[in-house]
Each structure stands twice: as C-alpha cells, then as structure tokens.
Amino acid sequence: MTTARDQIIETTCELLEFQGYHATGLNQIIKESGSPKGSLYYYFPGGKEELVTEAINRVGQVMLERIRANLAEIADPAAAVREFILNVARYVEESGYRTGGPITTVALEMAASSDRLRAACQYIYDGWQAAFYDTLAAGGFADDRARSLATLILASIEGGIILCRTRRSREPLENIAHELGRLIACEPR
C-alpha cells in the first residue's frame, strides 16, 4: 500500500512548513500520521534525511502547479504576479501566520549541513522561478531581464512570508505585490 507511506509524507510536509527540520521529530511524525515507527524505517531506510527529501519534493511539486495555475489565469504579467502574491498573503493570514514558505525553513537550516537537502531545495526554487520567468518572457521581457525579475519575485515572496509571519500581518506581502506589479508594468522590457 502506498497509503501509509503517503500519509507519513503528507504529515511531514505540514510539520516541516511551520516547525522546520530540527523541531520536527520522527516521533511526532509517526504519532500525528498514525503510522508505526517500524513502517517509517521500512519505507524510508535512509531515515529522516530521506523522508524530508521526499516531503519537500512533494510540496515543491504541488506548489509549482499552484503557481502555474494562478499565473495562467491572468494574461497581463504585472497583474498576474500581483494577484498571485495577494493570494499568498491571504493564505498566510488564514493559517494564523503559522505556515507559508513550505521549504524555506528547511533550506535555511540544512543548506550548510546536508548537500542532499540543499540540492533538493535548489531544484524546487529553480522550478518556481522558471514559472515566473515563463510568464515574463511571454509578456515580452528580454531573456536576461525576465530572469533577474523572476529572481526578485521569488526572493521577495520568500522574504515577504518571513515578514508576515514575524509581524503577524499580511501587509508586507500586500506592499510587495503592488510594488512588483508597478515594476513589471514599467518600461523598458
């Protein structure tokens, strides 16, 4: 059955998002997922690192699909990016400022100590950035410009989530949404 395995991964995703790597223990994962510890090491013989790698890959893929779906809804790239970020702001607020930036904490905690997790986070970030790049390129931006703008968009969303969680307010991401919308609408492309 993939159900038990999937349940462990799903629970791991949620706990990682608002607690980070070190604060999330395997005992908590098996407790909240309702799975026995024996199963955990049966499905993930590589232990915690392997489990977390699979978890962030899953959440990264889910997020990528949401980003692409959101951006595809609006033709104008400035408006599309602005509305996407406003959606993120609402999501962070609705979670009680506990979640958002599903791999950010893991990236910061583990980039220096686990190259496997660092590479996994890099791959996910690259995918997200490519989604913004494609939207900008389709909007007429030159290659270099689309690339650096996509970097700014991704970075400011990640940083904006941190500010929202710290200030317990969705205002930082709202400000960022409007400033980036202004920048993208600005010539030259």
Add this chain to the structure above:
Amino acid sequence: MTTARDQIIETTCELLEFQGYHATGLNQIIKESGSPKGSLYYYFPGGKEELVTEAINRVGQVMLERIRANLAEIADPAAAVREFILNVARYVEESGYRTGGPITTVALEMAASSDRLRAACQYIYDGWQAAFYDTLAAGGFADDRARSLATLILASIEGGIILCRTRRSREPLENIAHELGRLIACEPR
C-alpha cells in the same frame, strides 16, 4: 566582568546565524565560547530563550548600524540601495554561503512558538526597514511609497540571502540589487 557574558552572546550570535535555533545547543555554545555551563545559567537565568533574545538583539543592532553607515555613503537612494545589496552578496559569498540573514532562521523557527522571540525579531526588522525608509524619504519619495518600497527591499534581501545560500551563488542578490536600483530610479515618486 562582562567579558564572559559578552563572549557567550558573541558565540551564540555566530552559531545562530548559520545553524538556527534548534540546531544550536547550549553545550555547543559553552564549548565554543570557552565558558562553563554554570556561568551560562548565572548570566541568563531565563535559559536558552533569554540568551537567544539577547543575542539577536545584539546582532540586530550591529546590523542596523552597518545598514545606516552603508546607505549614508551614497546620496542617490537607488545607487545606495544597489551598492548595499551588492555588499551583502559579497559577504554571503565570502562566508562560503554559510551565513547571512542573522535572524532569519530564528524568526522562521520560533515565530509560532515563542512570542518573545517573535517580538524581538519584529523589532529588529522594523529598525532595518526604517533605515531604508529614511533613505527613500530623503530621496523624495512620498510616505506611503517609501514605506512599501522599504518593505520590498528588506524582504527581497532576506529572500535573496536564502536563494544565495541554497544555490551557493551570489547571483540572486546581484540580480535583486540591479532590479531594485532600477525600480527606485523609476518615476513617479
């Protein structure tokens, strides 16, 4: 003597910056600082939370002075912000992509579980943002605009550091520096 106490705080600052809160143990702190555990609880009866609060307050203050000193060097706000971010990029690279964003990891790990640490991080972020705000206001930006631009600058630096550490490259912050310079130079103000 404040020396022993200061040494503990100093070591805590460094370890927090590249390991985060949960990965940094009190045993490691006393070991690397050369201080005995008895002294740690003598100076910080509130335990780890109190020690970390003092540590991030110190590093926040040091960073604030560096930000203000950097921004004061160049009169044009667009160039001042751009050069500051390029300095951050160089610093992150020179550390081997292990440090940068001295309170970011703590903010993400602890905002949901410790209101004391969350409030401390918020206060520091507010101070840094105010430094950018003052530069923009002096450059002729209207109050609201200066405020939202300062939020974007702070968020994109924090997020840019995460991308640089994950990709082991200073390119993300360099892209961000130039895009923000372009945005700030753009009318209307």
Add this chain to the structure above:
DNA sequence: GTCTATACACTGATAGAC
C-alpha cells in the same frame, strides 16, 4: 562567580518478535 556532576526528557535509529 565558577565548575562538575547529574537529572530527565527526547532525539534518531535499530533489533527482533510476530
């Protein structure tokens, strides 16, 4: 003030019965 020894909970991980 400084230091050692230690308490107690919890971590990731493993062995072996079923």
Add this chain to the structure above:
DNA sequence: GTCTATCAGTGTATAGAC
C-alpha cells in the same frame, strides 16, 4: 509488513561543592 522495546546520544536545566 507491522509493531514494540530499547539503544546510545544529546537536549535543556538544576544541584551543590568550591
């Protein structure tokens, strides 16, 4: 495949000698 019991190590925190 599943589950329990348990390992060695580490976490924070405390007690008490000096």
